[in-house]
Amino acid sequence: MEIVIALAFAGAVLFGADRLMLWLEGRGHVHWRRTDRKDLSKEPAAELDSLLSEQPRR
Template sequence: MSRTVSAGMARLTWVMGLVFAFGYAALVVVAADRLMLWLEGRGHVNWRRTGRKPLAGVPRVRLEVLLDDMPPSG
């Protein structure tokens, strides 16, 4: 009888560990989201509202041009 209770307690401990780990991970994600919203509201970050910057106006550089300026190795 003692062995059955011990195995049941081990299984319960393992399940509680998983529940705690997933709960802690969810808490961290929600807290980080709330922190980012608070910082955005105070004007410190604005990545959600503005989205990505348009890359059409950025000049393109090809890798060959960058490598032509390098001195030969060796």
């Protein structure tokens, strides 16, 4: 019987967390399930070397 209660509690916690994330997404704080993902092939690419190399400071 304890396992049933534990599974029901875990399900309730997951459901509550999902609803919280959807509420935060509706307010624009996070991207959870309802927003489309970015198409990374259309984003500008940056070389790892250029990001990690030291730039001369002025």
